[in-house]
Amino acid sequence: xxxxxxxxxxxxxxxxxxxxxxxxxxxxxxxxxxxxxxxxxxxxxxxxxxxxxxxxxxxxxxxxxxxxxxxxxxxxxxxxxxxxxxxxxxxxxxxxxxxxxxxxxxxxxxxxxxxxxxxxxxxxxxxxxxxxxxxxxxxxxxxxxxxxxxxxxxxxxxxxxxxxxxxxxxxxxxxxxxxxxxxxxxxxxxxxxxxxxxxxxxxxxxxxxxxxxxxxxxxxxxxxxxxxxxxxxxxxxxxxxxxxxxxxxxxxxxxxxxxxxxxxxxxxxxxxxxxxxxxxxxxxxxxxxxxxxxxxxxxxxxxxxxxxxxxxxxxxxxxxxxxxxxxxxxxxxxxxxxxxxxxxxxxxxxxxxxxxxxxxxxxxxxxxxxxxxxxxxxxxxxxxxxxxxxxxxxxxxxxxxxxxxxxxxxxxxxxxxxxxxxxxxxxxxxxxxxxxxxxxxxxxxxxxxxxxxxxxxxxxxxxxxxxxxxxxxxxxxxxxxxxxxxxxxxxxxxxxxxxxxxxxxxxxxxxxxxxxxxxxxxxxxxxxxxxxxxxxxxxxxxxxxxxxxxxxxxxxxxxxxxxxxxxxxxxxxxxxxxxxxxxxx
Numbered sequence: 001x002x003x004x005x006x007x008x009x010x011x012x013x014x015x016x017x018x019x020x021x022x023x024x025x026x027x028x029x030x031x032x033x034x035x036x037x038x039x040x041x042x043x044x045x046x047x048x049x050x051x052x053x054x055x056x057x058x059x060x061x062x063x064x065x066x067x068x069x070x071x072x073x074x075x076x077x078x079x080x081x082x083x084x085x086x087x088x089x090x091x092x093x094x095x096x097x098x099x100x101x102x103x104x105x106x107x108x109x110x111x112x113x114x115x116x117x118x119x120x121x122x123x124x125x126x127x128x129x130x131x132x133x134x135x136x137x138x139x140x141x142x143x144x145x146x147x148x149x150x151x152x153x154x155x156x157x158x159x160x161x162x163x164x165x166x167x168x169x170x171x172x173x174x175x176x177x178x179x180x181x182x183x184x185x186x187x188x189x190x191x192x193x194x195x196x197x198x199x200x201x202x203x204x205x206x207x208x209x210x211x212x213x214x215x216x217x218x219x220x221x222x223x224x225x226x227x228x229x230x231x232x233x234x235x236x237x238x239x240x241x242x243x244x245x246x247x248x249x250x251x252x253x254x255x256x257x258x259x260x261x262x263x264x265x266x267x268x269x270x271x272x273x274x275x276x277x278x279x280x281x282x283x284x285x286x287x288x289x290x291x292x293x294x295x296x297x298x299x300x301x302x303x304x305x306x307x308x309x310x311x312x313x314x315x316x317x318x319x320x321x322x323x324x325x326x327x328x329x330x331x332x333x334x335x336x337x338x339x340x341x342x343x344x345x346x347x348x349x350x351x352x353x354x355x356x357x358x359x360x361x362x363x364x365x366x367x368x369x370x371x372x373x374x375x376x377x378x379x380x381x382x383x384x385x386x387x388x389x390x391x392x393x394x395x396x397x398x399x400x401x402x403x404x405x406x407x408x409x410x411x412x413x414x415x416x417x418x419x420x421x422x423x424x425x426x427x428x429x430x431x432x433x434x435x436x437x438x439x440x441x442x443x444x445x446x447x448x449x450x451x452x453x454x455x456x457x458x459x460x461x462x463x464x465x466x467x468x469x470x471x472x473x474x475x476x477x478x479x480x481x482x483x484x485x486x487x488x489x490x491x492x493x494x495x496x497x498x499x500x501x502x503x504x505x506x507x508x509x510x511x512x513x514x515x516x517x518x519x520x521x522x523x524x525x526x527x528x529x530x531x532x533x534x535x536x537x538x539x540x541x542x543x544x545x546x547x548x549x550x551x552x553x554x555x556x557x558x559x560x561x562x563x564x565x566x567x568x569x570x571x572x573x574x575x576x577x578x579x580x581x582x583x584x585x
Contacts, residue, residue, distance in 0.1 A: 224250020
């Protein structure tokens with residue numbers, strides 16, 4: 001490994017990054033797209049899969065949940081391992097495992113084989129997701145360009161999640177359920193050699209031993225919490241042993257993990273990150289945004305299919321405006337962040353999303369395409385704006401050597417928020433829906449209790465009853481579901497407004513370090529760098545402080561002293577006018 005402590009090597013490294021970093025971003029986004037697609041593409045294939053493999057209800061639950069459960073639980077493990085052994089190495093292993101698991105899943109003839117394949121897909125996804133974000137952090141050291149890259153990255157994640165049901169519906173209708181996995185194989189066969197050739201290698205700055213026990217504690221703790229939350233979302237009583245047990249054990253393991261990391265000289269995750277208000281607030285905003293998004297998407301899909309009677313493919317097409325709005329928010333996010341700053345961007349993103357949610361309370365039992373389109377556009381733009389700015393602020397607060405751990409924290413927050421959204425908003429929906437089916441004329445009490453479980457089950461019970469009683473139950477169930485949807489949307493709006501209040505702890509402006517070697521790294525719209533803010537060398541009392549230089553296409557690291565770089569605001573409003581008597585912020 002070559003090392004240099006001179007400034008002369010810096011422009012060459014920067015030039016290497018400048019030539020290839022956008023190509024690297026394309027490779028990373030394709031990787032993320034596949035992982036995001038796999039999280040949702042199976043949902044529309046469940047009926048066909050059930051008819052073919054005949055899994056039990058428990059086996060079917062594990063077929064659907066094995067991927068997100070395993071992926072969420074291993075994010076911290078592989079994110080921190082990548083900081084130690086190399087993020088590119090972990091990413092390439094994830095590619096290979098993801099392709100292999102996809103082939104096994106596509107050709108599975110037994111439920112147990114499919115469950116094992118989905119679990120392996122989760123392992124591969126946990127290798128890929130934090131590695132893409134941490135490599136992005138290393139390849140784009142300038143915050144202005146990194147903001148643009150993160151905007152594209154988050155938009156691709158939204159595209160993958162929203163496109164999954166559409167693509168899955170098309171494949172299942174024209175081929176067979178295994179085709180939803182088979183499409184991964186040629187793409188992975190293409191991206192693996194490209195990644196090996198184009199992606200840079202980077203590592204964190206710690207040379208201490210990797211805490212294997214701590215990594216396993218974190219994995220088991222997250223697994224327990226996510227499993228408990230998912231069971232609660234599926235309708236299991238919160239105090240029942242299958243729900244409360246994993247939650248309590250998972251929470252206890254995470255508490256022990258945090259205490260262990262605070263005591264170790266070389267922790268997996270530097271817990272001092274959480275002492276930074278911007279980092280902690282960004283993580284909380286990611287949880288709240290995902291809580292609203294996933295819970296609302298689940299209920300919206302049920303509304304479109306069961307109330308309006310749309311097919312899975314038509315449902316996916318109705319959700320496309322949300323995807324296009326998310327793409328627009330990602331494309332313009334960097335510019336908006338520089339102009340208005342993280343605090344206002346996250347806060348107004350939450351407010352816009354809350355307004356969209358309240359607009360959707362006008363939905364009824366009849367189809368209103370224009371209302372749904374406007375609501376989904378506002379919802380997608382607002383949530384993507386929030387997620388983009390929260391991810392960018394979180395990653396910029398973390399030092400480069402901890403990029404893998406920070407990325408893993410962000411992705412774990414994403415998964416926990418999604419699980420809690422299904423559990424919380426699903427519980428609210430059930431509580432508001434069930435009372436509407438009590439006392440329907442001509443319907444026996446036992447049939448009413450069965451119909452109260454879900455709208456789909458209510459339709460089945462109504463078909464079995466037939467006649468006037470069945471018609472009355474069918475109409476009552478539709479009416480109760482729409483009322484429950486309105487209550488759930490109002491609760492979601494309150495949570496989103498809480499997120500807007502939380503965002504007040506974020507920085508008012510986007511600060512960027514000034515690059516003394518050229519104007520490229522200066523923030524847009526910064527007018528003047530005062531004489532007192534010119535770059536200085538590292539303080540003598542910290543001579544060993546180094547940071548990574550990542551050269552695209554090279555597996556080596558070059559360490560250099562990190563100058564104490566001044567930070568300047570990205571907006572004109574933050575610059576004090578001449579003669580104000582105060583220094584610029």
